[in-house]
Amino acid sequence: MADSPNTEPKQDRRYHTYTTHRIPWYIRVMWLCFWIGMIWYIVTYAIPMAKNYF
Numbered sequence: 001m002a003d004s005p006n007t008e009p010k011q012d013r014r015y016h017t018y019t020t021h022r023i024p025w026y027i028r029v030m031w032l033c034f035w036i037g038m039i040w041y042i043v044t045y046a047i048p049m050a051k052n053y054f
Helices: 009-015 025-051
Strands: none
16 A cells, blocks of 8 residues: 555554444344344244255
């Protein structure tokens, strides 16, 4: 990357202001909804369709 400016860590730090590694509550809710939906899909569609093959 020849066009990128050479910045020192102190200068670059102003754009990275993360204070924690904690996952936000809404991401946890989305992840929970994903897994509930996945289990629902498997029980509703995948298991009955698998019975046709075995």
